[in-house]
Amino acid sequence: MSLRKRMSTLIVVDSVIVLFSIYIGYFFLYPIDNPFASSYLFVSSLSIFMAHHAFAFYYGLYKKVWEYASIRELVSIALAVSFSILVVAAAQLVFTGNVMIRALLITWMLHILLIGGSRLSWRVIRDTFIQSSKRLNKKRTLIVGAGSAGMMVARQLLKNHDTPLYPVAFVDDDKNKAGLEILGLSVLYDTKQIKEHVANNEIEQIIIAVPSADKSTLTVLKQLSVDTGVKVQAMPLIEDLLTGKVSVSDIKDVKIEDLLGREEVQLDLNAISEKLTDKTILVTGAGGSIGSEICRQVMRFNPKQLLLLGHGENSIYLIDMELREKVPQGTEIIPVIADVQDRERIFAIMEEYKPDVIYHAAAHKHVPLMEANPLEAVKNNIYGTKNVAEAADTFGIGYFVLVSTDKAVNPPNVMGATKRFAEMIVQNLAKTSKTKFAAVRFGNVLGSRGSVVPLFKKQIAAGGPITVTDPQMTRYFMTIPEASRLVIQAGTLAKGGEVFVLDMGEPVKIVDLAKNVIQLSGCSVEEIGIKFAGIRPGEKMYEELLDPAEIQEGFVFPKIHIGRATPIVASELNYVLEKLPTMDEGQVKAVLVGLANRKNVGSLMERKKKEVLTT
Numbered sequence: 001m002s003l004r005k006r007m008s009t010l011i012v013v014d015s016v017i018v019l020f021s022i023y024i025g026y027f028f029l030y031p032i033d034n035p036f037a038s039s040y041l042f043v044s045s046l047s048i049f050m051a052h053h054a055f056a057f058y059y060g061l062y063k064k065v066w067e068y069a070s071i072r073e074l075v076s077i078a079l080a081v082s083f084s085i086l087v088v089a090a091a092q093l094v095f096t097g098n099v100m101i102r103a104l105l106i107t108w109m110l111h112i113l114l115i116g117g118s119r120l121s122w123r124v125i126r127d128t129f130i131q132s133s134k135r136l137n138k139k140r141t142l143i144v145g146a147g148s149a150g151m152m153v154a155r156q157l158l159k160n161h162d163t164p165l166y167p168v169a170f171v172d173d174d175k176n177k178a179g180l181e182i183l184g185l186s187v188l189y190d191t192k193q194i195k196e197h198v199a200n201n202e203i204e205q206i207i208i209a210v211p212s213a214d215k216s217t218l219t220v221l222k223q224l225s226v227d228t229g230v231k232v233q234a235m236p237l238i239e240d241l242l243t244g245k246v247s248v249s250d251i252k253d254v255k256i257e258d259l260l261g262r263e264e265v266q267l268d269l270n271a272i273s274e275k276l277t278d279k280t281i282l283v284t285g286a287g288g289s290i291g292s293e294i295c296r297q298v299m300r301f302n303p304k305q306l307l308l309l310g311h312g313e314n315s316i317y318l319i320d321m322e323l324r325e326k327v328p329q330g331t332e333i334i335p336v337i338a339d340v341q342d343r344e345r346i347f348a349i350m351e352e353y354k355p356d357v358i359y360h361a362a363a364h365k366h367v368p369l370m371e372a373n374p375l376e377a378v379k380n381n382i383y384g385t386k387n388v389a390e391a392a393d394t395f396g397i398g399y400f401v402l403v404s405t406d407k408a409v410n411p412p413n414v415m416g417a418t419k420r421f422a423e424m425i426v427q428n429l430a431k432t433s434k435t436k437f438a439a440v441r442f443g444n445v446l447g448s449r450g451s452v453v454p455l456f457k458k459q460i461a462a463g464g465p466i467t468v469t470d471p472q473m474t475r476y477f478m479t480i481p482e483a484s485r486l487v488i489q490a491g492t493l494a495k496g497g498e499v500f501v502l503d504m505g506e507p508v509k510i511v512d513l514a515k516n517v518i519q520l521s522g523c524s525v526e527e528i529g530i531k532f533a534g535i536r537p538g539e540k541m542y543e544e545l546l547d548p549a550e551i552q553e554g555f556v557f558p559k560i561h562i563g564r565a566t567p568i569v570a571s572e573l574n575y576v577l578e579k580l581p582t583m584d585e586g587q588v589k590a591v592l593v594g595l596a597n598r599k600n601v602g603s604l605m606e607r608k609k610k611e612v613l614t615t
Helices: 003-027 037-058 071-096 101-135 148-159 191-200 215-226 238-242 269-276 289-299 313-324 343-353 367-372 374-394 414-432 452-461 480-493 510-520 570-582 585-596 601-614
Strands: 139-144 165-172 185-189 205-208 231-234 280-284 305-310 332-337 357-360 399-403 436-441 444-446 466-468 477-479 498-502 530-532 560-563
Touching (some): 003 037, 003 101, 037 071, 071 101, 148 165, 185 191, 191 215, 205 215, 215 231, 215 510, 269 480, 289 313, 289 357, 313 332, 343 374, 357 374, 357 480, 367 414, 374 399, 374 414, 374 570, 399 414, 399 480, 414 585, 436 480, 444 480, 477 480, 480 560, 570 585
Parallel strands (some): 139 205, 280 357, 305 332, 399 436, 436 498, 444 477, 466 530
């Protein structure tokens, strides 16, 4: 209905109501042949007709959207009616010399009842007829949390005609609310019984509305909700709501990283700003999952120059274009196409730009692939690291941070052994160099290239089944932003030769991760299926972040350990680096895995002595 038609209709309705109320109020109390009737009714009718419309326009009664009427609209009606009655009382006193208070009180009550009822009837009609017809195609929704946030979500869903969701009930752990109704929705008790509540109420979607809860509580609620098999969404965090980053209506899907159950690492912004602001920063492997996120995090601190070094032309192009869209004033982004295996090129880059901080993320990381191609792992992970680290040492770079992995701990595979050897290179250089070298270990990164989650999603899209190696296999997981923040924070903590490790909580069973990915994709485990394929070459059943001999008590920073990793001596290291190019694949595997586990150092040095004597 147009505004003009809407206003005309309301004016006619109100005119009938105010005139009707005056006559009814009078005839309830006085006989028809009362000598004051004609003068009273004429003065009252004329004055209330003009007064009501004047105050109705003043308080906007003809422009309000009554489908969404609330207490505020009722207050406006009460004020308009009350002032109209006062005007009538004044007119009666002036023109008739008498005020019929009881008749005006009845008139006032009839006005409130009829005018308020005429407005609220619009909402009743909408809720009863229009909404009920639309509910047929909407998803029955359960809101977790019957607090103020839950009520805001429910009100938003009830008011919004276009939303595909319809709230059915709340579920809350507050016993005092159990069995009550809020906004017409019943409050169910005990979030631990979400699965039963979903089944009993034919719920098709869940919204978690407890933004002020801590991370561990939210994780439990999200896991309980995901286990129901229906789609799960959550309100933003309370700090994001308070800072205005998002609104209550910005409800997001629950993602697999929301189920990790661990508070994310927070940065020491002052220390990082001191190291990065107005400095030249070099990131190797800048086009990769970790490298590109490091670049995004570094950009927050307004570096003078950010060098994006990578071998893949397309990946460097993509991160370069992304960063240029939001580059801060005074920051220069420099894409550099180079291979860390090209020693001369790496040294030339260091000499030209002389970066203040280097984050070395370039590496081959896929375990089965590197098991099949050990020489390539050696060239990239060992000699590539050696080239970049020695260039940093030669040109006096301030800080060098190596991105390592939990697979470097007691590695049975080539990839882990090469990363442990890269740690040793950095640790040995740290003994004599002015550059502060450090390594950072973390577990599997959710969503990174080659990780299990993208593979699971691809298998789900194809209709399944999901392939899992072993039902007992576990891994540590973290998000890409977490991993990148740890790398950046380590650069501020480095004093030389440390191996930093994130407290990653409890390891996660791969099969449980697979089930969660299936359910978050809107499918059932029975529908997709899980197939166990067996452990692949070089894989471990369980990963470790630190060898027992490396563990130190306490944290050097919240959620960050420092390991006591011991490298082989420089003479042993240099001998291996000299001999690796002459070995075949089998020898490379045996030597690297043995050295990484400190098992064949003695035999290796005996071999060196024999070569020296022979020479």
